[in-house]
Amino acid sequence: MSTPSLSALPIRRLTPRDLPACADLSEDRGWPREEHKWGLLLSAGTGYGIDDPDGNGLIGAYVVTRYGSTERPDLAAIGMVLVAERYARRGIGRRMMQNAVEEAGTTPLTLHATPFGRPLYEQLGFEAIGRAEMVVGHLVPAGPLPDITTRPATAEDLTAILRLDTDVFGHDRMHVITRLPAFTDQLRVAETDGEIVGYAGAWPNMETHVVGPLIARDTETAKALIASLGAGTDRPLRTDIDARHTELLAWAKESGLAHIADNDVMAYGVPELPGDWTRRFAPLTVAAG
Template sequence: MIVMPLSENSLAQLPIRHLTSNDLLACADLSEDRGWHREEYKWGLLLAAGTGYGIDAPDGQGLATACVVTSYGPGLAAIGMVLVAERYARRGIGRRLMGHVLTEAGDTPLTLYATSNGRPLYEELGFTEIAEAEMLRGTFTFAEPAAEPRPGTSVRPATAEDLPAILRLDDEIFGADRTHVLTRLPAFADHLRVAEREGRLTGFGALWPNMDTHVLGPLIAHDPETAQALVASLAAATDRPLRTDIDSGRHSALITWLKANGVDRIARTSLMVRSLPGLPGDDRRRFAPLTVAAG
């Protein structure tokens, strides 16, 4: 396919529009164009729970650039899946889309996970790194037992009756209202587990399908031992490789345990924020995001 050259000024005139579920395949095509997995299942959740932005390619072949913003009220929004088609890369169109998103966000604090390639642009746009995360992947081996949680702690499959308690615990630890995302979790995830002690919910975690893996997230727990118990229970429910993202500074012990069980680092990302010093909530009990694309 021959693409007629367009100036950056011409690209700057292309309209930015909201994406819908009808754009799912175009978003997956854009992922594939940049060497990412298509991840149609994840795109479906993000477009349903968040707001997608995109610019149609002037050659009529799908999207030139896209991203998704997941809002958690006036206190926080997460930016993810920022992609530019290879044939339009390094021509300012991604920066233009990000500028539009920042304008739309106004005073709302923002967060995102950045690769080493994307970090310089985000720093120019006012984002600062607050943590580093390790992306891990591998088949869980059960070679290293989980640490013993506090006496009386049990882990079991979640039921519909657990949802209100999950939402209350998440609001306390995440620090922002994720109701519109988490209420989709029972249908979105293949496995959802809760930990409880003395009749009180002390953690929850999920596995959801993404290509040939199961993504572990979100993972919320009162302490590292409960987090390990949830992971072990979820790992026993699947024969797929696990994939997850863990804060390497705050949760190094969990990362060490995962690596001892065959789940190794495949990449690093920077957790960045704009217009706030750090994320709300309690990062000591927030072990893994649902997906880095949603913060």
Template sequence: MPISSPLAQLPIRRLTSDDLLACADLSENRGWYREEYKWGLLLTAGTGYGIDDPSGSGLAACSVVTSYGPGLAAIGMVLVAERYARQGVGRRLMQHVVEEAGDTPLTLYATANGQPLYEQLGFTETTRAEMVRGHFTFSTPAPAIPVRPATADDLQAVLRLDHEIFGLDRTHMITRLPAFADHLRVAEEDGEITGFAAAWPNMDTHVIGPLIARDTPTAQALFASLAKASDRPLRTDIDVRHTALLRWAKENGIDSIATTSLMVRSLPDLPGDWRRRFAPLTVAAG
């Protein structure tokens, strides 16, 4: 059905936290987890866009944009109800989000199904991320790098390190971590914080993210510390260029589930230093 079809002309509105259950219903409709806890973060820290179902039942489509100022915004959770798939609804929503962004560069993680549409809208792939999941076995030890629970006194150092490595200020996301995550760890050597990572609850798993570290051994130490603190399966999305971390995780029972394409629009690549950025807080927020 072409973009000029009646379905593709449905009005788009801003979503609020009152739409959380409708967003979770739409996730479930497309075979995703409901992820209500994550939706709560995205709808309060970002801007949600939705198209109401013409039948009056829930949402026909939705998406969330997390802004990092004029330098970047991340698009996530682009969902279209199964009954409206391939009818121009998703394209309409994405075009609206791109227009709303104006001159702000955009990023997103794309599945194989969504990637062709994003390419048509000017997004290009910069790398891929591998989603991994499993019970950590501790078969291959992590390096003996000191890791401890984060405290309130660490916040400013964590924010400075994150700004340096992420490349943009995401204070509005990082300051939510102490309340959002079940576990927040920092790596510290010679009095300097060299990395940090969080594990937050998502359905029956703990998602590790963000994972920021000065090198692979530090990332491994943070990962192992979070694994020791959790009795759930772990899940995370690791940049495929971090081959050593992926290999070590798989040696410890963390299996590959899928890969996604990390794409950008109006930028040659993401800002910051990918060599020290091992996993996002969530792929939905960049």
């Protein structure tokens, strides 16, 4: 029996049962397995994959996380675009991305692109609209901490968190935010006069805790939230800060977080992302926008 051509292999929807195969694919490309993150993405979003015709797991995968209306999403984020090393440079990545664009229809798309991936996305019509800077390290806050109250989030805070998040993000992402108490090791809010003015989570990823989402009224509130999360872990912190937040980035670097990488924020079908970027400091994960 002849092996079918790569263009004939079907792209199917993934389920939580595919989590080990997704982690294997990450490992195949030299990425960490990130099973915890894959678990969130496959439950809050929709995974797509191509099975190896030889029965060796997946040869490609990506995840789409949709926001807004269930029937007609207002925005969708593409992430975790991976192709097995043995199938690299054979058009699999392009085919998956073309499928993502076609299936989206009129729904605007966004993604975070590495320098390696950006040329393909540009060829498909994505445009760079911003940049996120990844910083990692053990946090030792530089200078005095802001006089802003932070505390662990409670179940009673969820309504206020969702209201704030929708206002800042620009679209409803309740299906993601309601998973944060189980997904994060820490979920904290900043409060002023009884009003929640920011919130942030820290979730485990390999030897680090990733800070995200990070939504705050201003830079001082963002600092207070990061510092409170850093005080609650012995692990290094990692976060992807919107490069427009130069003051927060400077403080993070003075506090021991080193620059590791840059990702371009790209969009398709929309000139800029919705919401209020001045209060949106870092995403939950770049894979979910």
